[in-house]
Amino acid sequence: MEGVVLILLLCLTFGAMLGVHGEDPYLFFDWKITYGTLSPLGTPQQVILINDKFPGPEINSTSNNNVVINMFNQLDEPFLITWSGVQQRKNSWMDGTLGTNCPIQPGTNQTYHFQVKDQIGSFIYYPVTGMHRAVGGFGGLHINSRLLIPVPYPDPEDDLTVIINDWYTSTHTTLKKHLDSGRSIGRPSGVLINGKNAKGDGSDEPLFTLKPEKTYKFRVCNAGLKSSLNFRIQGHLMKLVEMEGSHVIQNEYESLDVHIGACFSVLVTTNKEPKDYYMVASTRFIKTVLTGKGIIRYENGKGPASPELPEPPVGWAWSLNQFRSFRWNLTASAARPNPQGSYHYGSIEITRTLKLVNSAHRVGGKLRYAINGVSHVDPETPVKLAEYYGIAEKVFKYDLMPDSPASDSPAEIVVQPNVKNLTFRNFVEIIFENHEKSMQSWHLDGYSFFAVAIEPGTWSPEKRKNYNLLDAVSRTTIQVFPKSWAAIMLTFDNAGMWNLRSEMWEKAYLGQQMYVSVLSPERSLRDEYNIPDNFLVCGLVKDMPPPKPYTI
Incomplete structure (x- = not known):
């Protein structure tokens, strides 16, 4: 026995001398995707469950x-x-979008493996097939700080997930038929908080039961289809501390506009009279305001929540001013993800500018949405697979979409796969210009970007003098108000095929999305992983031998 112990000690000693380290920890999940029947707005309807949960289970990672x-x-x-907002470095294989992945067929399974990096913050996951997102399959994804990396606030009493979303009482198949037939899905039927809407008749169970005189962390994400939502907690201030992987200057807010796909983390202190209070989420920027409620309850509290709900703000100028109050916390040691470039992004020379103008059209009498005159369709062979297997020319054409539109409202559009070539490690400015009367929200997979400006009107190079080039928040979604523009900046140094999409899901489904191909000229494992051994293949590459793998 002593000899065995001695051998083990020697192995450990030599391992330490040679710098041998074990892999980072693994978290394993088995998810069963099923249909179920629930009544989120009082009427029984089909929903999508993950392990019998709606919303789906939280992923709590470090x-x-x-x-x-x-x-x-x-x-x-x-x-x-898709794992929205998680920057999968060198690994677009696990992005979970129809341009990179074959969907999981009924009655089969697929294993996803990705590593979360130093994006210490709050994100969501949701379905990208059809209109599945309309009926569930979404949930919270948390990336916590390692013990060695402090966060700029004391540990909260608890860490709680709040998923807010607009909701339709129609089935996902009905909504899909509307879009496929050329119609819009119309306005939502209501608003949910964690899959429920409190009736307010005394029968509601609390979403959360909280201890008095404690501070709690709420991660609030908008997983909806169409509506920006204003979130507030009756009688309580919210201290904003993080958004989509970045710590921010800690301002207090009575309410926050949470746009589709966005996530905020707030601290709330339970220092009010012990009783029930409403969490409230209401639609913004539409004529008919829809409101969802959920109860938080103080332990041993007495008394129902007041029926007088805090009023939502009016107009989008209020929301624009709130955006301008968001600032990156430059003194925090985390979350400070590598934002694909430099913290001194304001001094980097812009090598390319893309101006993306969203528009709506009728093609053959059917509604389509486009970016710079191109309306994306997903081919049977995912564009990433076609590129990797060397048959891109059989599936799509690069750069159909110009860097800037010839016309702000083109008379005709192209309905084809929309793939843009971007040069590896170029520092790029992207302008989102919204000429419509409705809101937009955009998301880019694989990257954080600096949200440097949002302003009314149209963009011109002179507008750069108004950019925040010091402490703009590094994040993954950006809203664009009606008749306005937004500017982001980033370095495209994460090799792969990445989805840039409208988070207004009917618009994404009907073509308002694109893919950016970021190829490393060295084709090295230092820049991008090889295709995983268990990766699903489909379409034209299904029976093809895999290409020669990348090496160091």
Whole structure:
């Protein structure tokens, strides 16, 4: 026995001398995707459950964790989930979008493996197939700080997830038929908080029960289809501390506009009279305001929540001013993800500018949405697979979409896969210009970007003098108000095929999205991983031998 112990000690000693380290920790999940029947707005309807949960289970991870999810599709349709906002370095294979992944067929499973990096913050996951997102399959994804990396606030009493979303009482198949037939899905039926809407008749169970005189962290994410939502907690201030992977200057707010796809973390102190209070989420920028409620309850509290709800703000100028109050916390040691470039982004020379103008059109009498005159469709062979297997020319054409539109409202549009070539490690400015009367929200997979400006009107190079070039928040979504523009800046140094999409899901479904191809000229494992051994292949590459793998 002593000899065995001695051998083990010697192995450990030599391992330490040679710098041998174990892998980062693994988190394993088995997910069963099924249909279920619930009544979120009082009427029974079909929803999508993950492990019998709606919303789906939270993924609680710590930076550098390896997340392994074995997903069993027990629906009657193909299904696919994207991990929105998680910067999968060198690994667009696990992005979970239809341009990179084949959907999981009914009755089969697929295992996803990705490593979360130093984006210490709050994100969501949701389905990208059809209109599945309209009926569930979404949930919270948290990346916590390692013990060695302090966060700029004391540990809260608890860490709580709040998923807010607009909701339709129509089935996802009905909504899909509307869009496929050329119609809009119309206005939502209501608003949910964690899958529910409190009736206010005394029968509601609390979403959360809280201890008095404690501070709680709420991660608030908008997983909806169409509506920006204003979130507030009756009688309580919210201290904003983080958004989508970046710590921010800690201002207090009575309410926050949470746009589609966005996530905020707030601290709330339970220092009010012990009783029930409403969490409230209401639609913004539409004529008919829809409101969802959920109860928080103080332990041993007495008394129902007041029926007088805090009023939402009016107009989008208020929301624009709130955006301008968001600033990156430059003194925090975390979350400070590498924002694909430099913290001194304001002094980097812009090598390319893309101006993306969204527009709506009728093609053959059917509604389509476009970016710079191109309306994206997903081919049977995902564009990433076509590129990797060397048959891109058989599936799509690069750069159909110009860097800037010839016309702000083109008379005709092209309905084809929309793939843009971007040069590896170029520092790029992207302008989102919205000429419509409705809101927009945009998301870019694989990257954080600096949200440097949002202003009314149209963009011109002279507008750069109004950019925040010091402490703009590094994040993954950006809203664009009606008749306005927004500017972001980033370095495209994460090799792969990445989805840039409208988060207004009917617009994304009907073509308002694109892919950016970021190829490393060295084709090295230092820049991008090889295709995983268990990766699903489909379309033209299904029976093709895999290409020669990348090496160091």
